[in-house]
Amino acid sequence: MLRITRWVTGVAFIVLCGMVVVTLADIVLRLLSRMPGHPFARLIPPAVPGVVDLVQLTLVTVAHLSVAATFLVGTHVTVDVIANLMPHKARRLARLFGWAVSFAFMALCFVEAIVQGRGQYQDGILSATISLPMWWYWIPVVIGTGLAALACLGHIAGWAAKTDRSL
Amino acid sequence: MSGPLIGLLGFAATLALIAVEVPVGIAMGVAGIAGYALLNGFSSTGFILGTAVFDAVSNYGLSVIPLFLMMGIFAARCGLSTDLYAFVNAFVGHFRGGLAIASIGACAGFGAICGSSLATVATITPVALPEMRRYGYDDRLAAGSIAAGGTLGILIPPSIILVVYSLLTQESLGKLFVAAFLPGLLGTVLYALGVVGQTYVDPKLGPAGPRASWRERGRVTLKVWPVLGLFGLVMGGIYLGWFSPTEAAAVGAAGAFVIALVRGALKGGVLGAAAQETIELSGTLFLVMIGAAVFNFFIETTQLPQVLVQSVNSSGLPPLTVILLIIGCYVVLGCFMDALSMILLTVPFVFPVVKALGFDPLWFGIVIVTVTEIGLITPPIGMNLFVISGMDRALTSGVVIKGVIPFIICDLIRVVILVAFPVLATWLPSTMR
Numbered sequence: 047m048l049r050i051t052r053w054v055t056g057v058a059f060i061v062l063c064g065m066v067v068v069t070l071a072d073i074v075l076r077l078l079s080r081m082p083g084h085p086f087a088r089l090i091p092p093a094v095p096g097v098v099d100l101v102q103l104t105l106v107t108v109a110h111l112s113v114a115a116t117f118l119v120g121t122h123v124t125v126d127v128i129a130n131l132m133p134h135k136a137r138r139l140a141r142l143f144g145w146a147v148s149f150a151f152m153a154l155c156f157v158e159a160i161v162q163g164r165g166q167y168q169d170g171i172l173s174a175t176i177s178l179p180m181w182w183y184w185i186p187v188v189i190g191t192g193l194a195a196l197a198c199l200g201h202i203a204g205w206a207a208k209t210d211r212s213l
Numbered sequence: 214m215s216g217p218l219i220g221l222l223g224f225a226a227t228l229a230l231i232a233v234e235v236p237v238g239i240a241m242g243v244a245g246i247a248g249y250a251l252l253n254g255f256s257s258t259g260f261i262l263g264t265a266v267f268d269a270v271s272n273y274g275l276s277v278i279p280l281f282l283m284m285g286i287f288a289a290r291c292g293l294s295t296d297l298y299a300f301v302n303a304f305v306g307h308f309r310g311g312l313a314i315a316s317i318g319a320c321a322g323f324g325a326i327c328g329s330s331l332a333t334v335a336t337i338t339p340v341a342l343p344e345m346r347r348y349g350y351d352d353r354l355a356a357g358s359i360a361a362g363g364t365l366g367i368l369i370p371p372s373i374i375l376v377v378y379s380l381l382t383q384e385s386l387g388k389l390f391v392a393a394f395l396p397g398l399l400g401t402v403l404y405a406l407g408v409v410g411q412t413y414v415d416p417k418l419g420p421a422g423p424r425a426s427w428r429e430r431g432r433v434t435l436k437v438w439p440v441l442g443l444f445g446l447v448m449g450g451i452y453l454g455w456f457s458p459t460e461a462a463a464v465g466a467a468g469a470f471v472i473a474l475v476r477g478a479l480k481g482g483v484l485g486a487a488a489q490e491t492i493e494l495s496g497t498l499f500l501v502m503i504g505a506a507v508f509n510f511f512i513e514t515t516q517l518p519q520v521l522v523q524s525v526n527s528s529g530l531p532p533l534t535v536i537l538l539i540i541g542c543y544v545v546l547g548c549f550m551d552a553l554s555m556i557l558l559t560v561p562f563v564f565p566v567v568k569a570l571g572f573d574p575l576w577f578g579i580v581i582v583t584v585t586e587i588g589l590i591t592p593p594i595g596m597n598l599f600v601i602s603g604m605d606r607a608l609t610s611g612v613v614i615k616g617v618i619p620f621i622i623c624d625l626i627r628v629v630i631l632v633a634f635p636v637l638a639t640w641l642p643s644t645m646r
Contacts, residue, residue, distance in 0.1 A: 058495075059488035062279050069276075069463035073456065098273050101459065108279050109270035112496030113503070121493055137234075144235040151242050155503075158263035187267055 047200060051118040054193065058111035065104040072097045096176030103173075106183050110190025117148070117197035142205050149198035156191040163188055216252060220515030223248035227508065227558065237554040238504030245508035252514055261510050269506035270499050273459065274380060279495040280462035281371045284447075285327030286494070287469035290487050291478040293440050294336040297322040298344070300437040303425040310412035310419035312348055313358035314405045316341040320359065321401045322437075324366025325444045326469070330552070330589050332494075334363030334600045342605060351418040354411060356608055357616025360597040361404055361623070364586040367552055369397035370448055371462065373498065374552050374585065378578045381509075381560045386458045387451045388642040392575045394448070395637050396583060399630065403623040411619055443468040452645060498553065505557035518565045525566050532570040533632075539563055540584055540628060547588020551596060555585055572635075579638040580631050587624045590617045 072094040079092040094100070132140060163184025171180040214222075223244045230240035242265075250258045301318035305311040316337060323333050338359055345355040367374050370390035379386040412419045425433075447465040450456040456464060473479050479487070512518065525535055546555055560581070567577045589597045598613045631637060 052489075055489045055492040058492045062283060062491065062495075065276060066280065066283075066463045066466050069460055070467055073460055073464070101276050102271050102273055105273070105276045105279075106267070106271050108492075108495060109275075109499040112279070112492045113500045114496070115489075115492050116496035116500060119493060121497060140233045143233065144239070147230070147235055147243055148239045151239050151246070154246070154259075155262055155266045158259050159266060161259065162263035162267070183271065184267070191266065 054111050054115045058108050061104050061107045068100050099173040099176050107186040110186045114190045114193035117194040145198050145201045152195040156195050159187040159191050216515040217517045217520040220517030238500035241504035241508040245511040249511040265506040269503045276459050277462040280466045282494050283491045284465035284469040286487050286490050287473045288326040289336050291473035291476045294340050296437045298340045299433045303430045303433045306422040307424035309421045310408040312345045313354050313408045313419050316358045317362035317404045320362030321365045324369045330363050330366040333366035334597045338604050348422050349420050352612050353616035354418045356601050356613040360590050360617050361620030363597045364589045368393050368582050374582050384574050392638045392642045396579050407619050407623040439472050509561050518562050522565050522569045543584040548591045552585035576635040576638045
């Protein structure tokens with residue numbers, strides 16, 4: 047699980063850096079093209095073509111891989127005020143319930159992501175400005191939700207084997 | 214069962230799931246999808262799930278979240294907290310309670326880069342707490358000033374909570390950031406006055422430290438200027454219309470990375486750890502946003518917000534009373550929920566009411582974020598209190614809670630000032646280009 051987590055966070059961070067680079071390149075091109083009397087002003091495009099499409103693609107990738115990473119590591123926003131008052135056994139059961147509900151939700155999201163991504167592929171839908179195939183955007187959604195669902199299963203298995211420290 | 218009633222039951226079910234430690238995002242998502250299925254049949258839920266999972270995280274404006282997180286985490290890794298503390302301390306440390314004021318100032322400065330309250334507290338505590346103890350500060354004042362100062366991080370721009378509010382209400386993020394500037398400054402000043410007041414009443418709480426020489430002041434100023442300059446570039450760029458918030462966030466992230474690199478702070482496994490922290494923090498926020506998107510789909514179909522607006526309109530209550538009631542509810546809710554979940558769960562209900570009453574949406578956003586700040590330092594789940602007592606075993610929760618009470622009073626005074634003088638939040642955005 048640790049190796050998968052490292053890979054997922056590594057890829058997500060590289061994609062995030064890509065988002066930074068694309069956005070900075072767009073700012074630089076805009077500044078250069080507005081510079082009066084610049085010798086290459088006509089040769090330089092005024093912006094990165096399809097910067098919004100590219101940022102959205104990187105954003106969807108970062109978001110879904112990072113969600114998968116939180117499931118792999120087991121770090122979520124939870125409120126433990128009442129759970130802290132429960133006896134140990136009840137709390138363990140509550141955690142199992144939490145992972146089971148999380149698995150059900152992420153598995154449903156995974157199935158629907160496949161259905162909708164396939165629909166986008168079959169209909170040949172393209173992005174607004176640089177006509178990227180929209181099904182590309184669904185690949186990270188499918189991978190992220192699938193990994194998240196698998197991670198939940200892993201935690202449930204850890205619960206059964208009493209090896210998962212978060213339980 | 215009527216739609217609005219199902220909506221209320223969905224809200225209650227979400228709170229019940231959260232109470233048994235189901236992740237907040239999952240609780241909202243599951244309650245939302247179950248409620249939607251109850252209203253419209255199970256066959257239509259698939260489309261909602263697929264759409265929400267995609268739409269919730271594909272909005273171009275959302276890209277500021279991981280970028281600002283990256284900026285804050287890299288700034289923290291290059292020793293910003295220590296430098297900021299030394300900077301403010303050099304100028305105010307020789308006053309009574311000066312080290313506590315320095316902690317608040319360092320929190321405000323760090324919050325200006327970081328945008329996360331918990332990260333601010335976790336970063337400033339190891340720097341400021343030992344220093345205050347060394348000079349004989351009472352633990353109550355030491356812990357209280359850091360816990361309260363940390364809350365400034367979620368209001369002083371760039372604020373993640375304001376990003377979320379902006380997306381929920383379609384208000385301009387740039388204007389919200391600019392609107393938060395003066396109230397954030399007001400919060401810092403009020404906290405500092407809180408320290409002055411406490412040490413005036415009981416001087417033993419925070420004895421004066423040694424006075425720094427002007428040479429020392431110059432040295433610490435030189436160390437801190439790159440990061441303060443980065444904040445100036447990011448926020449000034451938004452205010453002057455040079456950058457959109459997304460562009461400013463990318464400039465901030467790249468700038469913080471370069472500063473950390475130049476300072477040699479990314480050696481060993483630090484780069485990997487910073488990358489992991491950025492991605493994990495982003496993931497926790499995005500999961501809550503996905504769950505909230507599903508829940509909001511459901512709430513819209515229940516017509517609950519419209520029913521609430523009609524009820525408020527027909528109640529005959531003066532608008533100010535309604536606002537005060539809403540603020541009261543947020544203060545109570547803040548005792549049990551974290552700020553992001555609270556905003557995502559309640560703004561879809563509350564915002565239409567506030568808008569129908571004719572209040573400025575920018576002002577309301579600032580008031581609500583200020584109120585959620587209070588939740589971070591009020592028991593039983595004031596997260597900042599836990600962070601401090603968790604980081605220093607010698608500090609009991611009781612000491613931290615006692616220490617933070619004067620600062621909660623400062624917060625309440627700030628809310629009253631903001632409600633009485635909305636211009637504090639609305640003036641600066643009105644001057645934007």
